Amino acid sequence: MARYELVKGSLALITLTNPPVNALSSAVRYGITEKIKRALGDPKVKAVVICGENERFCGGADIREFAAPMRGHSLVMLFDDIEAGEKPVIAAIEGVALGGGFELALACHYRIAHSKARLGLPEVTLGLLPAAGGTQRLPRLIGIPAALELITTGHHVSAQEALKLGMVDQITDENACKMAVEFALRAVAKPLSSRRISTLTMPCPPNLDALFEAVTMQVQKKARGVMAPLACIQAVRAAATLPYSKGMKRESELMASLFSSSQARALQYCFFAQRTAGKWTLPSGAQWSNIKPRDIRRAAVIGLGTMGRGIAVSLARVGISVIAVETEKKLLETGRQMVIGMLERDAKRRGVTASLYLLQFTLSLQDVKDVDIVIEAVFEDMSLKKRLFRDLSKVCRPSTLLYTNTSGLDVDALAGVTDRPHMVAGMHFFSPAHVMKLLEVICGPRSSSETIATAMSLGKRMGKVCVAVGNCPGFVGNRMVKTYTDQANFLLEEGATPEQVDGALEEFGFAMGVFRMSDLAGLDVGWRIRKESGLTGPDVDPKDPPHRRQGHRYSPIPDMLCEQGRMGQKTGCGWYVYEKPGGTEAKPDPLIQKLLEGYRVRYSIQPRKISSQELIERCLYVLANEGFRVLEDGIAVQPEDIDVIYLFGYGFPRHRGGPMFYANMVGLGRVLDRLEHYHHAHPDVPHLKPSQLLKKLVACGSPPIQKWKEHIKTMHSHL
Numbered sequence: 001m002a003r004y005e006l007v008k009g010s011l012a013l014i015t016l017t018n019p020p021v022n023a024l025s026s027a028v029r030y031g032i033t034e035k036i037k038r039a040l041g042d043p044k045v046k047a048v049v050i051c052g053e054n055e056r057f058c059g060g061a062d063i064r065e066f067a068a069p070m071r072g073h074s075l076v077m078l079f080d081d082i083e084a085g086e087k088p089v090i091a092a093i094e095g096v097a098l099g100g101g102f103e104l105a106l107a108c109h110y111r112i113a114h115s116k117a118r119l120g121l122p123e124v125t126l127g128l129l130p131a132a133g134g135t136q137r138l139p140r141l142i143g144i145p146a147a148l149e150l151i152t153t154g155h156h157v158s159a160q161e162a163l164k165l166g167m168v169d170q171i172t173d174e175n176a177c178k179m180a181v182e183f184a185l186r187a188v189a190k191p192l193s194s195r196r197i198s199t200l201t202m203p204c205p206p207n208l209d210a211l212f213e214a215v216t217m218q219v220q221k222k223a224r225g226v227m228a229p230l231a232c233i234q235a236v237r238a239a240a241t242l243p244y245s246k247g248m249k250r251e252s253e254l255m256a257s258l259f260s261s262s263q264a265r266a267l268q269y270c271f272f273a274q275r276t277a278g279k280w281t282l283p284s285g286a287q288w289s290n291i292k293p294r295d296i297r298r299a300a301v302i303g304l305g306t307m308g309r310g311i312a313v314s315l316a317r318v319g320i321s322v323i324a325v326e327t328e329k330k331l332l333e334t335g336r337q338m339v340i341g342m343l344e345r346d347a348k349r350r351g352v353t354a355s356l357y358l359l360q361f362t363l364s365l366q367d368v369k370d371v372d373i374v375i376e377a378v379f380e381d382m383s384l385k386k387r388l389f390r391d392l393s394k395v396c397r398p399s400t401l402l403y404t405n406t407s408g409l410d411v412d413a414l415a416g417v418t419d420r421p422h423m424v425a426g427m428h429f430f431s432p433a434h435v436m437k438l439l440e441v442i443c444g445p446r447s448s449s450e451t452i453a454t455a456m457s458l459g460k461r462m463g464k465v466c467v468a469v470g471n472c473p474g475f476v477g478n479r480m481v482k483t484y485t486d487q488a489n490f491l492l493e494e495g496a497t498p499e500q501v502d503g504a505l506e507e508f509g510f511a512m513g514v515f516r517m518s519d520l521a522g523l524d525v526g527w528r529i530r531k532e533s534g535l536t537g538p539d540v541d542p543k544d545p546p547h548r549r550q551g552h553r554y555s556p557i558p559d560m561l562c563e564q565g566r567m568g569q570k571t572g573c574g575w576y577v578y579e580k581p582g583g584t585e586a587k588p589d590p591l592i593q594k595l596l597e598g599y600r601v602r603y604s605i606q607p608r609k610i611s612s613q614e615l616i617e618r619c620l621y622v623l624a625n626e627g628f629r630v631l632e633d634g635i636a637v638q639p640e641d642i643d644v645i646y647l648f649g650y651g652f653p654r655h656r657g658g659p660m661f662y663a664n665m666v667g668l669g670r671v672l673d674r675l676e677h678y679h680h681a682h683p684d685v686p687h688l689k690p691s692q693l694l695k696k697l698v699a700c701g702s703p704p705i706q707k708w709k710e711h712i713k714t715m716h717s718h719l
């Protein structure tokens with residue numbers, strides 16, 4: 001786990017050997033402790049270089065070991081020994097030095113980094129703080145403001161930035177280990193006293209209290225209810241106000257308060273869930289590791305509306321040439337200008353040249369005949385999409401893969417009109433497509449493994465978090481979200497206000513409640529879908545009363561808002577009222593209050609005071625309940641997939657882990673009880689009826705989320 005070599009006769013080279021990221025597992029900690037002892041005790045050794053195998057220094061403590069209390073050799077003691085030693089120790093940083101890995105480098109006397117390396121203290125993103133001296137050493141090295149920024153956000157920095165900040169002593173384009181060896185030979189003669197960071201005087205700015213107060217407010221605003229960033233601030237404050245040893249004690253106490261918290265568990269679950277979702281599997285046995293994706297060089301994007309533009313930008317910025325197609329000259333010109341503007345702004349932000357030469361704009365579908373893939377992003381209209389897919393079948397060469405960007409339409413119905421149904425799948429981007437990280441890849445029953453593998457790999461190349469899902473109305477994300485918004489609407493009917501529902505959800509951790517989110521997205525989107533599916537408008541069965549559809553409870557309130565032209569922010573009013581059309585400052589609207597009161601009178605609903613607990617339970621337990629049905633139906637293969645979709649596409653608070661993890665944390669038995677209670681009270685809402693899988697899991701003793709998969713029948717898999 002740590003290799004020891006004597007090089008150049010007087011240097012000890014210690015190499016961490018724990019692939020893939022050389023995490024500091026207990027075995028690695030033991031290995032380094034032993035090798036450092038050996039190097040410091042060997043009179044032949046004049047200096048030490050620490051590096052990592054496979055061009056990666058170290059990805060930090062082994063997160064998998066956090067499931068149990070920390071055991072084995074202490075990193076704090078090891079780092080103190082390295083720093084206090086009388087022989088210069090040099091960290092040779094290639095790849096990454098993150099978390100405990102960067103704390104190891106901070107304990108060394110010198111740090112040499114490769115120019116492509118990335119460094120940082122991302123513990124806060126795992127619900128923790130850097131507890132091996134990071135909160136005490138980093139501020140002494142680079143000052144309190146810069147250290148606070150890095151520790152409370154967990155941002156990684158490039159080697160160049162690290163050099164500017166003083167986090168490393170030298171960067172190199174050569175092999176960092178080789179350079180560190182040269183450096184070590186020169187460092188032998190130099191005194192070490194000024195190189196021990198823990199002994200440095202803290203550079204304190206004059207307005208210390210104001211600085212900590214400002215950062216605390218910033219953190220509280222950004223991450224409502226999240227504990228770790230606040231603990232990080234307290235630890236850095238200890239560094240600023242206490243001697244090193246007392247600061248270390250405070251760091252350790254704060255870490256203890258975080259270590260077994262539910263937030264830390266949720267955030268660490270998110271880390272692994274994201275990686276689990278990337279490892280997709282299909283019932284045929286095809287999976288990420290055994291199917292080769294196609295190499296994509298040329299793509300076509302059909303439709304230059306909001307989605308098409310974002311998709312074109314996402315493709316071009318990773319070096320894929322794009323032919324963008326529109327039907328009218330004016331639309332083409334507007335789209336062209338928008339795409340170029342977006343690409344230029346993006347390139348400026350990243351300090352690179354915009355790859356405009358990769359773009360081609362055309363009115364002729366014939367121009368896409370030689371592309372590797374087509375991503376269709378026209379209006380959500382099945383007959384329009386079918387027409388286009390028929391045309392694409394005729395125009396494109398037989399090897400071209402065809403993808404539809406749809407938020408819920410039947411991917412297989414589109415595949416069926418083509419000459420290559422096995423080469424058709426869905427790619428559900430989220431708006432704005434060049435910003436949002438999530439991509440649902442929809443596997444139709446006839447989609448080939450290669451078609452799926454190519455979409456997943458292309459999504460990854462575009463920097464997306466990709467999740468493979470099955471084909472059903474709304475797929476995973478939108479199918480589930482419908483149950484959540486329905487509950488929110490029913491709660492309004494029963495006595496709540498939009499601001500009450502939103503307040504409870506925002507208190508829970510959502511950046512925006514359901515109604516503010518709906519105002520931002522535009523109420524007309526859902527209205528159009530409801531009209532198309534016959535839930536409102538002329539196609540409604542005249543026998544259905546306004547608050548019932550197809551035998552179930554239905555809330556016509558969102559339709560009533562749309563009929564009044566209240567489409568959300570863009571019209572200056574929706575669930576809230578705004579300062580002007582396009583305004584963003586939501587204010588409660590007395591007209592909505594009146595509308596709700598009128599509605600309740602008309603349908604003889606006695607309004608009642610609804611507790612925050614009920615608001616949360618009704619909205620979130622029903623979401624998880626539908627998640628269980630999604631698993632039951634084989635639309636998603638594992639709970640991690642659902643949670644990743646909700647974290648990256650729907651703003652579910654990360655420190656709650658996602659709807660399925662949240663249900664697991666609450667306790668499946670309790671979720672089941674409450675759903676039974678609410679379903680009893682509202683028997684005309686089928687989504688409140690507990691799912692079979694939830695009942696089965698409770699009957700099996702509520703196994704941990706990682707074990708649910710074993711209880712899910714795969715017979716009905718749609719993947």
Ligand code: 3H9
Binds near residue numbers: 023062064096103130
């Ligand atoms: C810490 O250090 C606490 C300290 O303050 C000390 C307190 C006393 N542990 O992401 P990838 C796995 S907290 C265990 O796909 P990439 C990962 O699960 C830690 N496993 O690769 C995956 O496994 P699998 C602070 C880890 O190239 C495989 O390695 N450190 C760890 O896209 C490949 O990972 C962090 O927060 C780990 N520390 O990205 C850094 N790291 O193949 C967390 C990775 O089975 N890590 N794995 O799915 C990362 O950010 C990225 O993994 C990294 C590489 C940038 C390093």
